Amino acid sequence: MFQFKCPHCGLRDANEFTYGGDATIAWPDLGASEQEWFDAVYQRENPRGPHREYWHHAGGCRQWVVVDRDTLTHEIHGCRAASETQK
Amino acid sequence: MSRIDGFGRIDRSKPLSFTFDGKTYQGFEGDTLASALLANGVSLVGRSFKYHRPRGVFSAGPEEPNALVALRSGARREPNTRATMVELYDGLVAESQNRWPSLAFDVQAVNQVFARFLPAGFYYKTFMGPFANTRLWMMFEHVIRRAAGMGSATYETDPDTYARRSVHCDVLVVGGGPSGLSAALAASETGARVILIDEHAEFGGRLRQDRYDIDGMPAADWVAKSLATLASRDTVRLLSRTSAFGYYDNNMIGCVERVTDHLAVPVDHKPRQRWWQIRAAQVVLATGALEQPLVFGNNDRPGVMLAGAVRAYLNQFGVLPGKRAVIFTSGDDAYRTALDLTAAGAQVMAVVDSRDTAQSALTQAVRDAGIEVLTGHAVVDTHGSPTLQRVDVMPLTGGTVREFTCDLLAMSGGWQPSVHLSSQTGAKPVWNAELSCFLPGVPKRPERSAGSAAGHFTLYGCLSEGSVRGLEAAKAAGFSATGTFAIPQVDIERFAPTAPLWEAPDPPPGLFGGHPKKFVDHQDDVAASDIQLAHREGYISVEHLKRYTTLGMGTDQGKTSNLTGLAIMAALRGEPIEKVGTTTFRPPYTPISIGAMGGSERGQQYKPRRRSPMHDWHDARVGEWVPAGLWDRPRHYPATPGESMRDAYIRETRQTRGSVGICDVTTLGKIDLQGPDALDFINRIYANGFSNLPVGKVRYGLMLREDGMVLDDGTVARLGETHYVITTTTANAVPVMAKIEFLLQAVWPELKVKATSVTEQYAAIAVAGPKAREVMQRVVDLDVSNAAFPFMACAPCRTKDGVPGRLFRISFSGELAYEIAVPSDYGQQVWDALMAAGREFDIVPYGLEALGNMRIEKGHVAGSELDGRTTADDLGLGKMLSKKKDFIGKALAFRPGMTGETRKKLVGLVPVDGRSSLPNGSQIVSVDHTDPPVKMLGHVTANGFSPERNIPVALALLEGGLAREGETVLVTHPLKNIAVQARVTGPVFVDPEGKRLHD
Numbered sequence A: 001m002f003q004f005k006c007p008h009c010g011l012r013d014a015n016e017f018t019y020g021g022d023a024t025i026a027w028p029d030l031g032a033s034e035q036e037w038f039d040a041v042y043q044r045e046n047p048r049g050p051h052r053e054y055w056h057h058a059g060g061c062r063q064w065v066v067v068d069r070d071t072l073t074h075e076i077h078g079c080r081a082a083s084e085t086q087k
Numbered sequence B: 001m002s003r004i005d006g007f008g009r010i011d012r013s014k015p016l017s018f019t020f021d022g023k024t025y026q027g028f029e030g031d032t033l034a035s036a037l038l039a040n041g042v043s044l045v046g047r048s049f050k051y052h053r054p055r056g057v058f059s060a061g062p063e064e065p066n067a068l069v070a071l072r073s074g075a076r077r078e079p080n081t082r083a084t085m086v087e088l089y090d091g092l093v094a095e096s097q098n099r100w101p102s103l104a105f106d107v108q109a110v111n112q113v114f115a116r117f118l119p120a121g122f123y124y125k126t127f128m129g130p131f132a133n134t135r136l137w138m139m140f141e142h143v144i145r146r147a148a149g150m151g152s153a154t155y156e157t158d159p160d161t162y163a164r165r166s167v168h169c170d171v172l173v174v175g176g177g178p179s180g181l182s183a184a185l186a187a188s189e190t191g192a193r194v195i196l197i198d199e200h201a202e203f204g205g206r207l208r209q210d211r212y213d214i215d216g217m218p219a220a221d222w223v224a225k226s227l228a229t230l231a232s233r234d235t236v237r238l239l240s241r242t243s244a245f246g247y248y249d250n251n252m253i254g255c256v257e258r259v260t261d262h263l264a265v266p267v268d269h270k271p272r273q274r275w276w277q278i279r280a281a282q283v284v285l286a287t288g289a290l291e292q293p294l295v296f297g298n299n300d301r302p303g304v305m306l307a308g309a310v311r312a313y314l315n316q317f318g319v320l321p322g323k324r325a326v327i328f329t330s331g332d333d334a335y336r337t338a339l340d341l342t343a344a345g346a347q348v349m350a351v352v353d354s355r356d357t358a359q360s361a362l363t364q365a366v367r368d369a370g371i372e373v374l375t376g377h378a379v380v381d382t383h384g385s386p387t388l389q390r391v392d393v394m395p396l397t398g399g400t401v402r403e404f405t406c407d408l409l410a411m412s413g414g415w416q417p418s419v420h421l422s423s424q425t426g427a428k429p430v431w432n433a434e435l436s437c438f439l440p441g442v443p444k445r446p447e448r449s450a451g452s453a454a455g456h457f458t459l460y461g462c463l464s465e466g467s468v469r470g471l472e473a474a475k476a477a478g479f480s481a482t483g484t485f486a487i488p489q490v491d492i493e494r495f496a497p498t499a500p501l502w503e504a505p506d507p508p509p510g511l512f513g514g515h516p517k518k519f520v521d522h523q524d525d526v527a528a529s530d531i532q533l534a535h536r537e538g539y540i541s542v543e544h545l546k547r548y549t550t551l552g553m554g555t556d557q558g559k560t561s562n563l564t565g566l567a568i569m570a571a572l573r574g575e576p577i578e579k580v581g582t583t584t585f586r587p588p589y590t591p592i593s594i595g596a597m598g599g600s601e602r603g604q605q606y607k608p609r610r611r612s613p614m615h616d617w618h619d620a621r622v623g624e625w626v627p628a629g630l631w632d633r634p635r636h637y638p639a640t641p642g643e644s645m646r647d648a649y650i651r652e653t654r655q656t657r658g659s660v661g662i663c664d665v666t667t668l669g670k671i672d673l674q675g676p677d678a679l680d681f682i683n684r685i686y687a688n689g690f691s692n693l694p695v696g697k698v699r700y701g702l703m704l705r706e707d708g709m710v711l712d713d714g715t716v717a718r719l720g721e722t723h724y725v726i727t728t729t730t731a732n733a734v735p736v737m738a739k740i741e742f743l744l745q746a747v748w749p750e751l752k753v754k755a756t757s758v759t760e761q762y763a764a765i766a767v768a769g770p771k772a773r774e775v776m777q778r779v780v781d782l783d784v785s786n787a788a789f790p791f792m793a794c795a796p797c798r799t800k801d802g803v804p805g806r807l808f809r810i811s812f813s814g815e816l817a818y819e820i821a822v823p824s825d826y827g828q829q830v831w832d833a834l835m836a837a838g839r840e841f842d843i844v845p846y847g848l849e850a851l852g853n854m855r856i857e858k859g860h861v862a863g864s865e866l867d868g869r870t871t872a873d874d875l876g877l878g879k880m881l882s883k884k885k886d887f888i889g890k891a892l893a894f895r896p897g898m899t900g901e902t903r904k905k906l907v908g909l910v911p912v913d914g915r916s917s918l919p920n921g922s923q924i925v926s927v928d929h930t931d932p933p934v935k936m937l938g939h940v941t942a943n944g945f946s947p948e949r950n951i952p953v954a955l956a957l958l959e960g961g962l963a964r965e966g967e968t969v970l971v972t973h974p975l976k977n978i979a980v981q982a983r984v985t986g987p988v989f990v991d992p993e994g995k996r997l998h999d
C-alpha cells in the first residue's frame, strides 16, 4: 500500500487519501476555447513510469497534494501541497 | 491404527475425538486432520475435481492439492479446507467433498470412462465454439458444473469476528524453520525490532519433520532453545499460525493469523483470525521449499505421497502411512525416507531412482540397510482400488516390468524454493540448471531470501545462510553487530547431483491398449496428455497453457504442478526451461478467508452512520429508516401502527399542503464561504449569475461539471458583504466540498476565500404549508410577514427562548415555507418549539417519502434526475446558464449534442387510467411499436401520488421532452410485468404559477 509524505501531516497511509486525477493537466482559463477545454477534460496519457497525480488528504488535513508516482514500480518520489505548485 | 511408539511430537496423554463423513475417530493433540485420518487408516479422503477419481493425502503442508474437506458445520462450515493444515481439536467435524452419494461409491466416477469427452480446453472450446451462448450449452453447463466442482459454502452469516492490526518493524523474517530462526536470532542480536512469523502451530519447519542433531542436541531442543532466546528479547515478536500471503508496495507484507481456528469455537472474545499489515524496513524470506511430485501412470492413487510428507507423518505425528513402501525419486533426499521408514519398522521394497547413478553417503546408507536400489528405473503404473496395492517398475530405456507389492509409494521430484513472495514484488525467478529449480530473482525491494528458499538444501546451508541474511538485513536497517555470533554445529551433508525426471515413460500397452493417465496437477485433474494436447493445438506459452488446461488454477495455485507442467511443455517445445518461464505469481500465497479481509468492517461497522440532532425523536416515531449517503433519514411516520408507507406519505403530503408540515433537512450539505473573493468564486462555480444578489437574499444555483453536465443544485444565501452559505444535495455534500477545496488550492490559490463545511454544525428544519408563517412567527423573534420577509429572504434570527439561528424563506415543497438552521445542540429544542407552536394547526412531521412526493408534484429535480448524464437544457434549466460570465462547464455545455430535440428531457407522466402507478426505472416505449426490437424512448426517474390531483404522478426523462406533451406512451417494467399507458404532461402538477411560494 502506498504511503504519502503529506507536507502537513507527515507519512500517512494511502487509504486516508482520495485520488484526484492527472496533475500534468493544467486547468484552462474559464474563458478558454472549447478545444482547450475538450483537451483538458478528455485527453489523457496513460504513462508507464513516472507520473504526476493529484491526491486529496480527505481523511486528514483536507489539503490537495501533488504526488510524483511511478506507475510501474509504485515508488513515490515526491508529495507537495497543490497550492505550492501553483505559485 | 498405524501409530508408531517412540515417534512423533503429538501428546498421547490428550486424546481427541473427531468425525469424518459421520464416522467417529480418535486422534491426539498435535495432530492435523490429515495425520489423524492416516493414523486411523483412512487413506481415501476425497474425489477429484473433474473425473471424481479417489484421492488420498498427498502432502503434509500448505501445498496439499487432494485432501480438501468441508470443515465444521452450520454457519461455520468452510469448504475446500486443506486437511494437512487443520489442527485437530476435540469434536472436530469434517466431510469429504465432490462425491455422491458417498465417498467410497461415487456415481460420477464414470466421468473417467468419458474422460475423452472432457479433454483440456473443453470449457474453452465450448465457450468460444458454435455452441457458445446456445440453449444446449446452458444445459450442458448446468450438468458439468454440478459434476466438476469443489465444496459448497454455507449460506448462513459468519458468526465469528475478525480483527486487524498494523505494525512496523526493522526486520521481518517470514518462515520459522532453521533458516528463519537463524535469521531472527542474528538480526535481533543487533537490537533491531524483529518479527518472526510461521504458518504452522509450531516453529521449526522441517526440523519438526526430519531427524537432525544441532549443536549436539536433538533439533527440537535447539528450536526450543532458540525460541526461548528470541522470546527473551523484548524487541522480538513471534507469530505462529500466521501466513504471509502477499508482498505489497512500501515493503508491506499482508499476513493472516489463525488465532482460534485450532479450537472448536473462538473463546474469550478472541477473533477467529487477525489480519496483519506488517511494514518492514527489511525482509528475510525464509519460506523454505516445496517438494515436487513425479509424473507417472496412475500417480494419483491414494497411498502415493510425497517422500518428505511421509517423513513428516512419521517424525512429527508418529504415523506410519504404510507398512510396505516403495520409494521413487530423482534425487538423494528421498533416501532419508527409506531410512526413517525402516527405523519405524516398515518394509522398504525398493528405492527406484531415475538417475543413472546415485553415489553418496546417504544412498550408501540405504544400500547398507539391505534395501534394493534400482537406478535408471521409474515407476510407470500403480494398481489397487481404491487404494494402492502394487506398483510397476520399468527401466527408463524400456524393458521388463517388475511388480512390487506395496501400500505406500513415497515420491520425490526434487525441491522447488518457495519464490512466491519475492516473485510478487516483480523479481522474476531465475532457472538454475544445476539445482533443477527456480531461484528468487534479483530483489526489487529491501528483501533477500535465505536457506532452502534461496536454494540451500542442506541443514548447514540453511543455518549459516540464515544467520548471514538476518545480520545483513539488520545492518541494512541501520543496526550493527555487537557481540559474536556462532553458527550452530551440524553434520555436513554432501549429495549426489540431482537429475530431474519430468515425466516417466508409459508402461507397455495393456490389454485394451492406451496408457494410464499421468497426473501433473492433481487438484485440477490435468494430466501430461493434456499438456501434449495444448502443445498440439498451439497453446505453447505458459500463460496460454495455464488457461487452456487449467493447470495451476486450483486453490493450491499449482504449488506441486506448475514446475513439472512447464518443464513438460519445454520438452515438447524442444527449448530450455528458462526460455519457457513461469506464470505470474500473485497473492494470496494460500487461500485466505473473506472474513479476514473484511475484518471488523461489516454490518453496522461497515461504515459510520451519521445522525441528525433530532434522531432520537424520529426513532421513536419513524416507520422506516432510509440510508442517504452515510445519513439515516426517516422515510415516513405512521399515524397508527398499521398505517402503510404509501398511506402515510400521502397523508403527510395532504396535511402539509392543507395546513403545515415539518421536516428534518439537516442532511443537506452546508458550506460556509467567506472572503473578499467569495462572490467571484461563487460566480465561477455556479452556472447562473450572482453578482446582483443582495445581502439578505437567497438564490437557487446550478453547478455544472467541466464537461457541461449538471453536477448539483442548491441554494446560495448571502449573509453578509463577503459571507455566503451554500447548500448541496445530501448525496453531493462531500464531493462538492472536495471540489471546492481542489479549486481553491490547486486551480485558483490566488482567490481569497475560505471554505468550511458546516453541515454537522447546524440542525436544519423546514416548515412548509399555508400555516407555516403562523407557526414560525410564534417561534422566532423576527417579523416573518410577507412584506418584512418575502420569498427568498434570509436573515439571522433568534428563537423566543434565545437560540441563535438563521432563517431562510425557501421552499422545496412548493408551499409557503421557511427553513431554520440552528446550532446542532439546539436542534431538538427548536424542533420541539415548532411542534408545540404547530399543534393547533395539526402540524405533521413528514419524511423523505413525502418530501420526495412533493418535489415530484412540483417538478423539482433531485438525485435521480441529476444522474451525470443530464444537461441543464434536459432538465428545463437551460435558460439559467449565464451569458454574461464564464463558469465551470460553460465551454463544453454548448457543444453539438448537449442540446437538441433528440435528447431525453424532463417531462411529467400521468397514467391514462388515472390509477396505475408508474414505477421508478420503468422503460418508456411507443404504444405503436411493441414488437422487438423496441426502441427505448426514456425512463421514469421518480414517481408518487398527488392527493391534490388524486392521481399517480411521475417524472421521466423522455426523448423529445415536452414536444411530446399530450402524447400517450407505454410505461413498461418487464421485471414486474407492468405495462401502463401514460400521458405526457409538463413536469409541474401542483400550483404551476408558483403562487403559494410568494403569498
Ligand SMILES: [Zn+2]
Binding pocket: A006, A007, A008, A009, A010, A057, A060, A061, A062, A063
Ligand atoms: Zn495531510
